[in-house]
Amino acid sequence: MTENDFVPAAYTHSIQEGFVTWKAPSNIALIKYWGKTGTQIPANPSISFTLDGCATTTTLKYRKMSLPNEAFSFEIWFEGSLKNAFKPKIETFFKRIETYLPFLKDYHITIETSNTFPHSSGIASSASGMAALALCLLDLEKQLYPAMDPLFFYKKASFIARLGSGSASRSIEGALVLWGAHQETRGSSDLYAIKYPYQVHKVFEDYNDTILLVEEGEKQVSSSVGHDLMQGHPYADRRFAQAHENISKLKDVFASGDLTEFIAIVESEALTLHAMMMTSRPYYLLMKPNTLSIIDTIWEFRRKSKTHVCFTLDAGANVHLLYPESEKEEVIQFIKDELVVYCENGHYICDGIGLGAQKM
Numbered sequence: 336m337t338e339n340d341f342v343p344a345a346y347t348h349s350i351q352e353g354f355v356t357w358k359a360p361s362n363i364a365l366i367k368y369w370g371k372t373g374t375q376i377p378a379n380p381s382i383s384f385t386l387d388g389c390a391t392t393t394t395l396k397y398r399k400m401s402l403p404n405e406a407f408s409f410e411i412w413f414e415g416s417l418k419n420a421f422k423p424k425i426e427t428f429f430k431r432i433e434t435y436l437p438f439l440k441d442y443h444i445t446i447e448t449s450n451t452f453p454h455s456s457g458i459a460s461s462a463s464g465m466a467a468l469a470l471c472l473l474d475l476e477k478q479l480y481p482a483m484d485p486l487f488f489y490k491k492a493s494f495i496a497r498l499g500s501g502s503a504s505r506s507i508e509g510a511l512v513l514w515g516a517h518q519e520t521r522g523s524s525d526l527y528a529i530k531y532p533y534q535v536h537k538v539f540e541d542y543n544d545t546i547l548l549v550e551e552g553e554k555q556v557s558s559s560v561g562h563d564l565m566q567g568h569p570y571a572d573r574r575f576a577q578a579h580e581n582i583s584k585l586k587d588v589f590a591s592g593d594l595t596e597f598i599a600i601v602e603s604e605a606l607t608l609h610a611m612m613m614t615s616r617p618y619y620l621l622m623k624p625n626t627l628s629i630i631d632t633i634w635e636f637r638r639k640s641k642t643h644v645c646f647t648l649d650a651g652a653n654v655h656l657l658y659p660e661s662e663k664e665e666v667i668q669f670i671k672d673e674l675v676v677y678c679e680n681g682h683y684i685c686d687g688i689g690l691g692a693q694k695m
């Protein structure tokens with residue numbers, strides 16, 4: 336498919352006003368998206384676990400104007416307060432998607448959004464937030480064109496979410512999702528994410544993710560800046576090739592349930608992501624001393640306990656602990672005994688693999 340396939344033909348129905356609510360989950364990348372070109376085209380393919388508890392709920396209210404607006408007419412409310420600070424980001428998003436959702440200027444739109452996780456937690460809400468908004472917009476489009484194919488609905492929701500935030504493309508469906516063209520993965524595309532199309536061992540069906548909140552609050556360097564720094568980065572080409580290779584290697588791991596190899600790939604991806612930050616110009620560090628203490632403690636515990644707990648990182652200091660359901664009791668005890676001390680205010684969030692967004 337090409338971008339043109341997402342430009343709609345004429346709508347068949349007319350809608351005056353109404354509202355729709357969608358809840359979309361966050362996701363945690365196993366193979367990291369880091370670097371992009373053009374309009375949100377990833378420099379390499381990525382794979383993520385869709386989460387369950389960490390999510391954004393968004394209600395879109397729409398009222399048709401008697402004449403189409405010159406500009407986008409919208410307001411955004413976050414957890415009950417009007418948030419004009421979010422408007423520029425949404426304005427940029429609307430400009431990018433207008434060709435694909437040409438009804439936008441016909442309506443006055445009110446966006447009401449809230450997260451299940453605390454805003455202060457340092458968990459990025461762009462993936463779940465943009466996914467929930469994209470689904471609400473697609474829902475309105477489906478009312479204007481009820482013949483829309485259900486499979487196309489999810490594909491286009493991911494396409495639209497991607498234009499808001501790359502990782503948001505992976506927050507529409509569950510449980511294991513791939514975004515970005517990968518030669519050995521059928522159906523993969525740079526334009527939208529797909530459900531992982533090959534065999535997945537049952538050990539991964541109920542995998543756990545406990546997020547250790549090392550540093551609450553906003554991170555200092557945004558992901559957008561980080562992606563940009565991959566342009567002209569001395570190791571970029573090798574890194575992009577490595578992501579492709581790691582996705583190929585994961586195919587066997589997902590099929591066999593080989594957790595030792597899973598751990599080796601996932602932890603390497605996390606450290607490589609941060610290595611890219613440390614070796615860009617300007618260079619920077621998002622890990623904190625407690626991030627490193629947690630990693631050391633996990634490695635020590637894994638040696639002693641023979642469990643399969645491992646870590647991954649997103650673009651921040653927090654640590655995601657990944658482990659199979661069969662080891663949950665032992666790992667939760669380990670977190671309480673040895674890791675809570677490294678969490679800001681002792682905070683951590685227990686989550687697990689989820690099945691994707693839901694209409695409310």
Ligand code: DP6
Nearest residue numbers: 364367368500501502558559649650
């Ligand atoms: C480190 O999706 O937040 O979490 O496309 O600029 O919105 P934009 O970036 P974003 O980047 C996520 C980067 C990451 C890795 C990942 O989720 O794959």
